[in-house]
Amino acid sequence: MTQYKTTGAMIFTLLMWLMLSSAVQARGGLPEFTELVAENGDAVVNISTKSKPNEVASSQLPPGMEMPEGTPFDDFFKRFFGDPSQPRAPLPSSLGSGFVLSTDGYILTNHHVIKDADEIIVRFSDRTELVAELLGSDERSDVALLKVDAKGMNLKAVKLGDSNDLKVGEWVLAIGSPFGFDYSATAGIVSALGRSLPSDSYVPFIQTDVAINPGNSGGPLFNLDGEVVGINSQIYSRTGGFMGVSFAIPVDTVMNVVDQIKAQGYVSRGWLGVVIQDVTRELAESFGLDKPRGALVSRVVAESPAEKAGFEAGDVILKFDDRNVDASSDLPPIVGRTEIGKKSTAEIMRNNKKMTLSVIVEELPEDEQIASGAVPRSGEFYNKRLAIEVTDLIVEQRAELGPNQTGVTVRKIESGPAAEAGIVPGDVLLSINNQKIVDAKQFIELVEQLPVDKAIPVLVQRSGTSQFLALKIPE
Template sequence: MAYPALASRRFAGPLSPDQFRFFALLIALAVLLSSFALPVRADEQRGNLPDFTALVKSAAPAVVNISTTREESAGPGMNQQQIPEIFRHFFGDQMPPGFGPRGPQRPGGRTLSSLGSGFIISPDGYILTNAHVVDGADNVTVRLNDRRELDAEVVGTDRKTDVALIKVDANDLPTLDIGNSDNLEVGEWVAAIGSPFGFDHSVTAGIVSAINRTLPTDTYVPFIQTDVAINPGNSGGPLFNLDGQVVGINSQIFTRSGGFMGVSFAIPINVAMDIADQLRDNGQVQRGWLGVVIQPVSDDLADSFGLDRARGALIAEVAPDSPAAQAGLQAGDIILRAGDTDIDSSEMLPRVIGRLSPGDSIDLRVQRDGSERTISLEVGQWPESEQPGDAGSSVGNESGRLGVAVSELTADQRQQLEIDSGVLVRQVAPDSAAERAGLQPGDVIVTLAGQSIDSAATLHKVVEGLESDHPVPMRVNRDGTTLFVALRLGDAGK
């Protein structure tokens, strides 16, 4: 109790000269120390965050803006009122690639324009971008960092991986350093350069959120998931690591609003460069083909087949006269290993087989009837027209509106189900219109909105003509029983 009394007496009156000098010295010392401490704390904060300035200065000259035009006849599609209000003033009459269905019905058709990004991979003018950026374009124009505009030729596109190779007539162009996407780790910093909404050379950054992501209708791409802000116009642009190396091509976003929501996907550069090499050398991509329909192995299935855990790719169907059939693979076999790769999940098998060239041999480690065996086979050439039995294949990318991957029925399937036409549902995207309607893998879509569905192309055409948020009847054959479901389409984007 002595301390408060002493304090009360000590500061009750005016300060003495000695006390004043003492407190002045303390204040001066505090100011002096703060002048040293603040820069140290700022430096420490800067040291904990990546600095992208050098990367941008070095890489920006090799990133390009891509604009396309195409003539389109009148048809149903999206009008200005269907675009979210916040984006409308960016577009005018331009619709960015991947942003929903194409324009409104207008007599006599119209010229459609779109914007995207790309990057130069060789001094003589080869440029990588997304297939959906240039798909169907009548004219492709590339604007370089120095503002030159050059006409581009589409060397080739691959829709399965959404990779396209184009070329401009120029020499001594700046190029980017190509990295190794196999070395990416979750949590690693990455940056994107592109042209969102036409704003050239916009830079965004974030981290790798996940690797080897499989999307419902993109079986052949082990996507890189990031939280880098990607918007319409970024498609086809490069994704960089902190060393300034390209590790991916920005391709898609998951969105419920039409804009960025924190989840974006990039095609690994290792996959893209393999595709680019084939397009440059052959003008097309050749893939290995087994001829099997596969499905995941659940815990219950693993237990029923005598597996120690859920792993592998379960063969549900073998296409007649396919490489798999000729090698003796059977429905019910579980592929546990392909070559040197353990098949931990079913989506890994199409990636392994798809990277092989027709004629390549591979050893498959298979479990059958509770015991393992090795089956060697020579992979075939991917059929020109897809058919059931394509390992992990999907026909008809409806992920934007319907949310299913489908394939045509074989003659045997039509006879077995006693139906004349229909398409088989292979995959259903989570939280999609198809899932909300109750569609399941294995269902056969027979009619939609009163129209017979005889192919994936017909399904795509009918879906594109439907209005959003208006229920339409869909007739489905499920396990030999016919039923109707009410389908209500919503808006989704890439």
């Protein structure tokens, strides 16, 4: 009996030891981030921006009404309608994150964090603040390179990793300033690699479930070795906050942009000139492919490198410069990083047969419509300088305006000089800078000749009434 009790006690002890051992192993298998944060926190910075106020404020009085001076109501009017003699309050500053790339003062952040800023302020972990110089930024990749005077500062720089070595399921950590809460650390895993977003086809994004919120933009994404593998850039959200889907720019893409900015001050990309789509299972069968893969060419842009090389709609691009194109989203980053003027090869499937085409890659045009092959409807033009899209007048509008009256209709407007001047969709523009507007094409030509930083009169007809608006194009 005693022997059985002893044996039972031994078995119970053994089971308990195994359970405790398993718990310790499970707990020990989770990543430990404290050392990583301690070693790299000082390399993360807070980025804030300021926009210079206009020289004087414009009165908010109703049209045709003047500010009375030297009357008992003087203070009343200034309080409620503004004092035109006083400077405007500065525009709200943006807030984001960044990190020290090198100890000599190079700082990385997102383009959208510093966009349209007149002053960029970098705040370090010891609360030191320095005004940064913008060396260059790239809207397509959302990367900006800053420089601060690092004399007398013992800056801590990050270590760079290789984003090509990342694997789905790998642990990653972000440090940044969500909602202005400086040096917040959040962790998660890599959810997917090579994600292509509709507005950023030249960036193969890293998708993570790391909690990224407004203010995290521009901050570093670390692997467990304490190496930066990406810059946190975007979130997918229906609420404006974190919903478990975040995107980071791979560090190899970032450094390609940095190298170009340092070398030439801007970023250039390769351009093929095709409109592509994914290959579905049904399409794969119809094109003679064993499985869905490649980038299906739905259209070839006129006068593009692809047209010159003989690409045709219906071609399926399987390889470009010996790099596999497994999905259509793989092609833009590959072509984008190809050297301008280089003779490249593309393996395609055409009429159920594989063939190879040679193509000389050209520089991606700045004009998005040209780059994407977007063809505006007849008489419809977009001007990036004013951020405005106009179209020719229709017959009914011409009849309403009267004989010999011409102009253009504002079809779409974005944030920019035209919107700031008070122009809205539906307005009919009759003249600009005292020159009569004939049609949409001529309007675009006139806009390109406008001077900068000078008030320009624009005659607008709205709801049957004509009025002049003052337009100013910033430097």
